[in-house]
Amino acid sequence: MNKITTALLGLLTLLCVSCRSTKQEQSNDSGYDFIASLFHPSETDTTSIFYVLKNPDGTVYCNIGYSYEEGFYEKGFSDSLLSEKIFIYFPDNGIYGFFCKKPEEGKPIEVRVGNEWKILERTPSIHVDSTSKYLxxxxxxxxxxxxxxxxxxxxxxxxxxxxxxxxxxxxxxxxxxxxxxxxxxxxxxxxxxxxxxxxxxxxxxxxxxxxxxxxxxxxxxxxxxxxxxxxxxxxxxxxxxxxxxxxxx
Incomplete structure (x- = not known):
């Protein structure tokens, strides 16, 4: 094997390692490039529950909602399964935020709850931004x-x-x-x-x-x-x- 061939094989090896490294880094970071913000759909809407998180098989994982009691809004999680697994939460205006995958037309949003993926149906009161733009x-x-x-x-x-x-x-x-x-x-x-x-x-x-x-x-x-x-x-x-x-x- 001549020197030129050896050098080319060495370069090819480095490129392959670099490619694997880049793919691994992208894989490790997958799911953190977007954030879905869940807003209160209407200040006059007194429905108890207005968002439903589902498991990938379609079964209900938990509800996110609020209640209206004695003249003021009591906002919060209606299920303790979300404890410490949400990205951001504004208790004063009932806004929740989850990391999510890039939305696909006609499909539910895939959101990250801890280290698991859940699904959320699209509604006008859900805004999706890149993590960079959001922050x-x-x-x-x-x-x-x-x-x-x-x-x-x-x-x-x-x-x-x-x-x-x-x-x-x-x-x-x-x-x-x-x-x-x-x-x-x-x-x-x-x-x-x-x-x-x-x-x-x-x-x-x-x-x-x-x-x-x-x-x-x-x-x-x-x-x-x-x-x-x-x-x-x-x-x-x-x-x-x-x-x-x-x-x-």
Missing amino acids: QDYMFSPLGLQNEPFDIDFYPSPKADPAKKITLMQDSVGMKDFFVREIQGEWMKIQECIDYGPLYAEDAIVDEEGWEKISKLSEKNPIYWIRWRKGDKILTPQTEFYFKYGCSI
Whole structure:
């Protein structure tokens, strides 16, 4: 076997290994590229149950609903099977969110409950967005004592290299915020937000247009990467995110 043939075989082997590695990575990440948000269909609708999660064989897994009692809405899970298996939940407006597969025309949505797949019939009150688009509607606001290091690892790239770990400090008022700029698998790209207190005070409410202005002014600020999940485990608590356009957790 001549040197050229040996070199070509070596290159082919490397390409095959790379292909297998890429496919394995995509396989491991399958099911986390989209999020299905389940909204309350109508504030005047007092039906007890408005979503039904089913097993792949069509049998009922559990119900998601709310009740109307004594003049106020009591929202929540009607089945404990979902405990800690939901991605995000806003108790004040009854919004639930699940990781899901990309919807197919005419077919139910496949949503992830823990490490299992369930099905959900499509309705107008279910919105499906890419995980990246969904999370970019939120600000990341990690909890931490004033002027103390955050209890989270920051990196300059989406790779947990201990030698390059960055330690960041909470600010003097405990309100350091970050824009979510991008999602790459288990990694989240964030950018430090400017102090928008003066703008907030001036406009009273920071609406979508105001956030776009704040985002633009923050574009020169430092960028970091954090690991926001590991497999099916979320590493960034829901309490560390808030919805930019008027709805906070």
